[in-house]
Amino acid sequence: MKTVILDVRTPADAMADFTQAWNTGKSEKSDRISFASPELLWRVLTAKRWELLKILCGAGSVSIREAARRAGRDVKAVHSDVTALLNAGILTRTDKGRIVFPYDAVKAGITWEDSQNKN
Numbered sequence: 001m002k003t004v005i006l007d008v009r010t011p012a013d014a015m016a017d018f019t020q021a022w023n024t025g026k027s028e029k030s031d032r033i034s035f036a037s038p039e040l041l042w043r044v045l046t047a048k049r050w051e052l053l054k055i056l057c058g059a060g061s062v063s064i065r066e067a068a069r070r071a072g073r074d075v076k077a078v079h080s081d082v083t084a085l086l087n088a089g090i091l092t093r094t095d096k097g098r099i100v101f102p103y104d105a106v107k108a109g110i111t112w113e114d115s116q117n118k119n
Contacts, residue, residue: 002031003105006090008041009034030107033089038110044088048073049081053090056101061094 014034035041045053055070056062062070068078082099085091092100 061098
């Protein structure tokens with residue numbers, strides 16, 4: 001099963017993980033797409049886009065029209081959401097212009113820490 005992790009991490013944390021993987025030759029078992037802030041994650045992954053990802057999860061390549069049909073939504077609105085997800089690197093496009101969410105599972109996470117009481 002191919003899994004993607006959607007999370008919130010600072011660019012410095014993401015770069016540190018990349019550097020560690022580069023130096024050790026060991027990558028993470030899951031792909032990871034990180035956002036710099038919770039606000040950015042919620043701006044990109046709206047409720048409608050989450051629903052679209054659920055529909056596309058494990059579906060293989062589909063046309064935007066087919067994705068809209070499965071979602072029961074207007075093609076123009078789905079096209080707008082697909083464009084945002086393509087720009088974020090969450091969806092990919094095939095040579096024939098179809099869209100793919102290349103994962104069978106999604107893990108999402110946001111962690112907040114008490115910034116007032118850090119030692």
